Structures are given as structure tokens and as C-alpha cells.
Amino acid sequence: xxxxxxxxxxxxxxxxxxxxxxxxxxxxxxxxxxxxxxxxxxxxxxxxxxxxxxxxxxxxxxxxxxxxxxxxxxxxxxxxxxxxxxxxxxxxxxxxxxxxxxxxxxxxxxxxxxxxxxxxxxxxxxxxxxxxxxxxxxxxxxxxxxxxxxxxxxxxxxxxxxxxxxxxxxxxxxxxxxxxxxxxxxxxxxxxxxxxxxxxxxxxxxxxxxxxxxxxxxxxxxxxxxxxxxxxxxxxxxxxxxxxxxxxxxxxxxxxxxxxxxxxxxxxxxxxxxxxxxxxxxxxxxxxxxxxxxxxxxxxxxxxxxxxxxxxxxxxxxxxxxxxxxxxxxxxxxxx
Amino acid sequence: xxxxxxxxxxxxxxxxxxxxxxxxxxxxxxxxxxxxxxxxxxxxxxxxxxxxxxxxxxxxxxxxxxxxxxxxxxxxxxxxxxxxxxxxxxxxxxxxxxxxxxxxxxxxxxxxxxxxxxxxxxxxxxxxxxxxxxxxxxxxxxxxxxxxxxxxxxxxxxxxxxxxxxxxxxxxxxxxxxxxxxxxxxxxxxxxxxxxxxxxxxxxxxxxxxxxxxxxxxxxxxxxxxxxxxxxxxxxxxxxxxxxxxxxxxxxxxxxxxxxxxxxxxxxxxxxxxxxxxxxxxxxxxxxxxxxxxxxxxxxxxxxxxxxxxxxx
Numbered sequence: 097x098x099x100x101x102x103x104x105x106x107x108x109x110x111x112x113x114x115x116x117x118x119x120x121x122x123x124x125x126x127x128x129x130x131x132x133x134x135x136x137x138x139x140x141x142x143x144x145x146x147x148x149x150x151x152x153x154x155x156x157x158x159x160x161x162x163x164x165x166x167x168x169x170x171x172x173x174x175x176x177x178x179x180x181x182x183x184x185x186x187x188x189x190x191x192x193x194x195x196x197x198x199x200x201x202x203x204x205x206x207x208x209x210x211x212x213x214x215x216x217x218x219x220x221x222x223x224x225x226x227x228x229x230x231x232x233x234x235x236x237x238x239x240x241x242x243x244x245x246x247x248x249x250x251x252x253x254x255x256x257x258x259x260x261x262x263x264x265x266x267x268x269x270x271x272x273x274x275x276x277x278x279x280x281x282x283x284x285x286x287x288x289x290x291x292x293x294x295x296x297x298x299x300x301x302x303x304x305x306x307x308x309x310x311x312x313x314x315x316x317x318x319x320x321x322x323x324x325x326x327x328x329x330x331x332x333x334x335x336x337x338x339x340x341x342x343x344x345x346x347x348x349x350x351x352x353x354x355x356x357x358x359x360x361x362x363x364x365x366x367x368x369x370x371x372x373x374x375x376x377x378x379x380x381x382x383x384x385x386x387x388x389x390x391x392x393x394x395x396x397x398x399x400x401x402x403x404x405x406x407x408x409x410x411x412x413x414x415x416x417x418x419x420x421x422x423x424x425x426x427x428x429x430x431x432x
Numbered sequence: 433x434x435x436x437x438x439x440x441x442x443x444x445x446x447x448x449x450x451x452x453x454x455x456x457x458x459x460x461x462x463x464x465x466x467x468x469x470x471x472x473x474x475x476x477x478x479x480x481x482x483x484x485x486x487x488x489x490x491x492x493x494x495x496x497x498x499x500x501x502x503x504x505x506x507x508x509x510x511x512x513x514x515x516x517x518x519x520x521x522x523x524x525x526x527x528x529x530x531x532x533x534x535x536x537x538x539x540x541x542x543x544x545x546x547x548x549x550x551x552x553x554x555x556x557x558x559x560x561x562x563x564x565x566x567x568x569x570x571x572x573x574x575x576x577x578x579x580x581x582x583x584x585x586x587x588x589x590x591x592x593x594x595x596x597x598x599x600x601x602x603x604x605x606x607x608x609x610x611x612x613x614x615x616x617x618x619x620x621x622x623x624x625x626x627x628x629x630x631x632x633x634x635x636x637x638x639x640x641x642x643x644x645x646x647x648x649x650x651x652x653x654x655x656x657x658x659x660x661x662x663x664x665x666x667x668x669x670x671x672x673x674x675x676x677x678x679x680x681x682x683x684x685x686x687x688x689x690x691x692x693x694x695x696x697x698x699x700x701x702x703x704x705x706x707x708x709x710x711x712x713x714x715x716x717x718x719x720x721x722x723x724x725x726x727x728x729x730x731x732x733x734x735x736x737x738x739x740x741x742x743x744x745x
Binding site: 320344 | 464612618619622641642643644645663667677681682684685686687688692695
């Protein structure tokens, strides 16, 4: 856990591991495997990116305190969030808020959305006078491009997906959180509307100093809004660092493959993208692999990659879990 | 005019005229509810209530004259055109396989019906065919649930292509898949198209996929084609304000410039706005746009747009 001595981090994950069991023989796999992350205490947007099944949503739930990890700790401003009780827990819930993928699933269809906003202000923020509550809700709704008149009296189905997602963001903002965890908040929306929500995040960060953890599989939107990125693969964070560096000079072979495969809206990249790639049929097995989970698909894999889990190596401020970059010690991993 | 019926009519696909050529990949792009999937279903002739076609024809060149897909009944389409001339790869294709039969039986059924092969022969042909496509040979002996989503999707594509159809219709064929798997599958699809020199009509909302695969692209908005042209041209020089805003709203790697999304939302197609259907969201709206529907005009060779900004010139 190097590199956080100066100043207190906002969020710190130490060796976080979540084990799920399934099947009748209690088959176990690590949905999140030894994740270490440090997020400084200043307004930042951190992306946790990965494909389906990479463990990114499980990790989000761990950070929110919904899942408890089997090993490791999540420290929020120095406090282990899975040990918080009573007043401290309430404090944590004020400070850390969530926005989820499907806004229609976040609101009860039979309940007016205003009710959610009202209750949050009354119970968590602690304003009790009706007029003051409404004034406060209106102010927050305006920061996401809505206002009280547009929202009051309406049921969820009366909003479009983009509008309701804004309401969900406003609800999260009501407690003046220091950190918002947004799990695929734009993937249900049409492409032409996504950027509007992303711009709301950027503005909130600038105006209110809120930090974000943006969880997504979409690296283009991640690049657009984030400062830092953690790339997950089969439960492990395999690369973590400033987004500029990770997405323009990727170190890990998986990050490289991922970036090459994104279909970008630019026909000039076509011939490169059409260069044939091979696909593997084995996916489940990778979770329980002994060594590096990417080894079976990696063009640079050596014997060691299959046998030992790769160490976390720091290269130019980027942490990468790959034997390719390991130089200290006896036998450095070779490029083949 | 093609319409959904449900006590009221939803004008889901409206006055679309479209040509797709031999040895071409034609993309149909647009956002949710624009009618792109409905259009594809109509081209396939898969018209079942609540979907009804109120007017129009879908002509397919079979090599021995053209036939109107919509003039046949469902049974006739099934026995005479589907698989052989037109194949359809549906959305969520990975869930269309029958969970209780092995992959080889899916192939055998098609081969028996359309080539009159017996079971043993069909199994042999199927095994050979999948290895040709680069799939592992034992895929044919597996049940669908034993395969990964990506592998199932490739099986469905292989099935759709086995009779070497002249026209292949693919509706969001890789939407639920990871980008690496998506790339592999789309590569298979395009390789097959080049080999057969047939027509692939690809529907997806993903503009990136269009940029990587299609020769021409048609942009749909609220049931209408608003622009059509060569893919490079449409991306480099989009004409319709909707196309322009759509392309400009897409974040790109390596580019942090501030982007703007569209304001507002698509119209309710139970009562579409008069004139141009995009006018309520368009920054260039004039009175004419509110009253009259713009015609599709050819601005440059092969590049068509339905917008009064260009029609009046």
C-alpha cells in the first residue's frame, strides 16, 4: 500500500476480496480478488472499468457497504466502513451516495418521485420545515437541469429515462455527498443523451467539489470525464493510474486488447480494427486460474504467468499487475 | 407505411424507400424507438400482430426475377424465401437456441428442410461447416447452455448463413457482448459476407460498429430515414442536423473536448409532429419545417438527406 503517506486519502481499499459460492459442491470463486486502490481527498472522478463479469459492480457494492468482503478493508476517510454503526453509519450514508444503471428500477413505480426527495431531505439532511425543504429540493434539481415544478406530482413513468436519471442524481446530491458511486449510470440511455448526464457529473464535481466513482464498460465515456481509471479483469484490478496514461499508453496486455477492440465512431480506424483476432471459448475457468487470469489469452504469456499470480508493479505512476513489468528479484518476465 | 396496431396506430416506420445492393454492407442506425428493428422485421417479412404493414413492398432479387416478400403468407415465406434467400439474426440471438436440443440438431433441422439431407449426413455437414468457420468441432455436440454467450451467438450466425442466403439481416447482433468478443464475431460476419458476396443489412444503435463495418449507412429518426450515404462520408460530413448532433455527441478516446448531447426527446409516434419529425429538437427549425415534410434529396452523389436546409437549394 505504497504512496499515501502524505495527506489522508478519501477512499482506500486494502486487499479487498469477495468470494462467491455457487453450485451444489459449493464451487468458490473470487468475484473481487485482492483489490488495492487509493483515492486522494480532492474532487476527482475515478472510473472502474471492465467487461461484464469483471467484478466492477460487486466492487461498487463493497464500497457502498452493501457487500462485506471476506478479506481486506475499505477505509473511507480513515474509517473501516464495514464496522460503522449508528451515528457513524448515518454519517457515511450522507457522505457517500449511489446512482444506479436503471433509474426506473430505483424508484417505486407507484410512488411519486418527489416523495423520495422529500424523505431524503427530512430524514437524512435534517430540514423539517416544508417550505425550506421544497426550496432546497428545487435548488438541487436545478443543478441537474430540472426544477421542482417539473418533478412535483409526477410518477416515474412520466419521465424519460434521461430525466429520471437526473432525478436520481439529484436525490443523491441532496445529502451534499463527498463521493458519489455511479454504476453504469448512462448505459441505458441513448448515445446522444449520455453526454448530457456526463456533463452534469463534471459540473457537480467543479461546483460542489464532489468526487465520483464511475463504473462502466465504456472506455470512451470514461476518458471523457475521468481523472483516474482502474481496469478490472476477472476480479482483479490489473491496471490503475491517470486515465490519460492508461488509455493512451496501456501497459497491461489486456488493456491493450480492450482498447484495440473498441469500435470507434471513426471509419479511418477500420482496417486496423478488422485485423483478425482469436476468441477463446473458456471463460468460467479463468476465474479459478492459479496464475494470471489473462494468461490463456495473452500473447506474451510465459510459464510463470500460468503458475504465479502477477505482482503489482509501479511503472511511471501506473500500477500494473503483470509479470512483463517485473524487474526486481531473480528472473524478470521476458517478452516472447 | 408500416404501422404498429394497438387500439391506436403507432407510425413506427413511415414511408421508407431503401435499396441494398449485392456485395454490400448496409447499416441502419438510430436510437431506441426510431423504428430500425421494425424496419428489419418488415424486410424479413416477419409481420405478425401487433405489427401490420399498411402499404409498401419489399422486393428481393432471387436471381430468377424479384419477389415481393410481403405478398406471401407466412408459410410460403418460410418454405420459399427464408434461410435460402433471406436470413435473419435477431436481437438477443443467443437466447433463440432451443435449450433441450444439441447444436447439431439445430443444424440438422435446417439442412433437412432445405437440402433434404438425412440426419447422419446433416450432422457430418454441420461439423465440417462449423470447423470451416473457425469454431471448435465439439460445439456441435454441446447443448446451448454449455456454451458461452459469444459462442452461442456465433452458432446462431453460422446457422443463419448455412444456406448461403443472398440477404442477411442482423439486428444488434453483438449488443450484449464484451467488446473483444464483439470484435471477433463481427469479423466472422464480415468475412462470410465477403466470401458469399451477398448483402448484409446491419441494424445497430452503436455508431462505432457502423464506422467499423458498413459500406453505406442509413440514419433513422422517429420512423423515417433522414440521411443515407457512404459511411465515410456520413461520418466526415454529416448533413442532417440530427446526424451531425448524434455524431458530435459521441465521446472519443483521446479527446476531452466538451461535447453537447441532444436536448429533448424523440416524439411520441402515436401522434408524430407535423412536418419534419425532428423539428421540435432542431436548432435550425423554420416555419416550413413545422408544416411540410422534407423530401429525401441527393445532395452529393449517393448522399441523400431529408432536410429543408438542403431541399431549398
